[in-house]
Amino acid sequence: MIPELRPMYKVGKLLLILKLCCSGGKASLLKLHLFNWAMLEPERLKTLQLSAERKNLLLGVWGIDPSLNMALCYATSEGLLSRTANGAYKLTPKAESFISGADLMNLFDTEVNELNIIAKKITETMVTQAAKRWVDEV
Numbered sequence: 304m305i306p307e308l309r310p311m312y313k314v315g316k317l318l319l320i321l322k323l324c325c326s327g328g329k330a331s332l333l334k335l336h337l338f339n340w341a342m343l344e345p346e347r348l349k350t351l352q353l354s355a356e357r358k359n360l361l362l363g364v365w366g367i368d369p370s371l372n373m374a375l376c377y378a379t380s381e382g383l384l385s386r387t388a389n390g391a392y393k394l395t396p397k398a399e400s401f402i403s404g405a406d407l408m409n410l411f412d413t414e415v416n417e418l419n420i421i422a423k424k425i426t427e428t429m430v431t432q433a434a435k436r437w438v439d440e441v
Contacts (some may be wrong), residue, residue: 307343313374315407316386318383321394322402323418324425328394329387334430335375340365348417355424356366359365360433 306312320338321328341351341362354361375392378384383398400409400421 308370310370310374310377311341313370314378315405315411317368317371317374317378318394318398318402319407319411319414319418321384321392321398323415324421324423326423326426328398329391331391331427331430332375333434334425334427335392336367337362337365337425337430338370339368339371342414342417343368351425352417352420354429356428359427360429363433363436392440403406 317335320335321330324338341347349362382395383401384392385395387393
């Protein structure tokens with residue numbers, strides 16, 4: 304089984320995305336799918352990093368991965384994530400303990416380095432504006 308399909312692998316990546324690239328440790332479902340999709344291919348990740356540098360989202364569309372939705376459900380049911388009033392996902396104190404206790408920063412050191420380049424420069428506004436373009440094109 305490839306690692307991307309293992310629930311705990313996906314949960315680990317998800318927690319790191321929220322911790323390293325999302326203000327307040329929270330993000331919309333669309334933003335999480337954007338990061339997940341970009342991290343599946345090095346070229347996409349480089350484009351996302353370039354987008355962060357230019358403060359302009361250069362990826363017009365991205366895929367929705369059902370395994371990410373399953374990881375979100377699993378992480379939420381385990382108390383690692385909570386839902387905010389607007390439907391965003393947010394790290395819980397239990398997630399912070401899990402990240403440090405499981406040593407996720409070292410286990411995912413390559414991903415951490417790549418995510419640190421992006422940091423928190425991809426905003427929810429950038430993601431929302433890209434999604435609005437989808438509606439305009441339909």
